[in-house]
Amino acid sequence: PKLIVGLTVVAYGTSAPEAVVGVQAARTQHADIALGNVIGSNIANLGLILALSVLLRPAWVSGVLRSREVPVLMLTALALPLLLLDGRVAWFESALLLALAAIYTAWMVRDARRGQQLAFAAQAGQVAASTADAAGGPPQSTQPGRALAVALLGLLLLIVGGQLFVQSATALARSWGVSERLVGLTLVAIGTSLPELATSLIASAKGHAEIAVGNVVGSNIFNVLVCLPASALAGSVGAPLAAVVPDLVALVAGTLLGCLFLRSERRITRGEGAVLLLLYLAFVAFLCLAPER
Template sequence: MTGSVGWFIVGLVALAIGAEVMVRGGAALAPRLGLSPMLIGLTVVSIGTSLPELAVGVTAALEGSGQLAVGNIAGTNVVNIMFILGLSALMRPLAIEQRTLRLDLPVMAGAAVLLWILAVNGELSRLDGLILVCCAIGYSVMLIRMSRRESPVTLDAYAHAFPPTQQAGEATKQVGTSTLQHLAATLAGIAVVIVGAEWLVDGAVGIAREWGVSDALIGLTIVAIGTSAPELVTTLISTVRGERDIAVGNLLGSSVYNILLILGITCLVPAHGLGLTHNLVWIDIPIMVAASLVCIPIFISGRRVHRAEGAAMVAAYLGYLVFLVSFQA
């Protein structure tokens, strides 16, 4: 038991550190590659904070623990939507931008429903994975098009969140060196995340075996909460700094990419797809769908998430955890 818990904790710490290094390196590198602020916030940062889920998912699939991979995605999205977003609104009422209502929110809800439709036969095949990845590409294309109509407010918000490290008067050689440093940091962060994911999955599977619970339950709870650490940190920091657009964009973008890109790639790994348990198909994934759909009336009503609504979302997540431990252990 001690060994499994130890490897899980070490892997979790490595995931958190690696994701933070990768996100910061990628966010600083992206402007030098000509990417716009909104595109960085909703792709580079969102995909970066979802990198732990990808590493865990692929590692779990390769080791024959596909239920852990799917449970991790379902659990992580519930954490993102109900707990982290609710906690952010509880700290400070959360205003919702028109772009979020027109693109991010419906795509997130649609991705959740699509996943459930693909999963009802009890399996996620390589074809299902290909469908999800194609949808992720389509979503990214829409983001690129919308980034061309970026508002000055969004530009200022991103510039404040990720201040430029180079001043206008610096020499070209220094800029090139800085670019290489950011690239090296990004690659190093990815490497740490991959290693950390292997340790975390090994520890999580060991804990599941020793406690006599399913891989799916471990993925839905401790692995999901652990791999959500980058989103939690990014959102709380953005909330404290008053950069709410980045906080919401990161959470919704991560939730979309978790399903479409991360789980889609994971489904492509094993030759026979990912087998799903009855609870995953008819309880856990539907709960994730419900969490996504309930955001629609909350976001639309006054285009603001109030503190009371945030408190209700956090309470609902805590109740969900009690349900999981009590009835699915």
């Protein structure tokens, strides 16, 4: 189903930059960028990406997303303040989050497959037949070696790009005289969220708004359950709780509002998207204008 595609394949794939940049930042002792990237990306996903996607085309929200994914989204947002009570994300907390990510993904995929095997098989047969007819013959076999080479090349470029991105972000923070946390919450967060933005806007424009919504929800869950612990295992990630209270308040409040919009009706409207966008712009303005940021 489109929702599962958005929540897993699309969301996890588009969140790869957040994971790579977070790991690179933590490994090179830039903990503020690693943490700011996770918090800022989740805020941007809701206030910028979901908002723009809905402004482009209102999205219908499935009952499965409202009853299952939305509560998980809220719980992951509430987990962040708890994880930072002692000022850092410990290794055992990281291991627990990664285990929860594996369990959640397996549960979601198994639940989606339950009772739908026959429908999937019929649909696959129709697609294969239509493809063969259009091509004038049987479908061409895949080339696993080529696909593996492309995947490895993409991973290498992503790692190198992530390292350069972190270096550039820290250099900008020094040259602008601002904290690395501010750069992580804004520039880095928006930069690593560009794949989600492009994917969601394209999906909405083509009438697949459910993929766009699933992409945002899945990415936010992935960022907390995978990107954050992966970064913490690569190096120290954390900050004094008092220093990130405004960021966490914005994250929890924005997530709560987004969840209310997703659960209130069977669709999220342009008006609700406009509210999310305005609140995100206000958050960015606060970050830029607040003293000692």
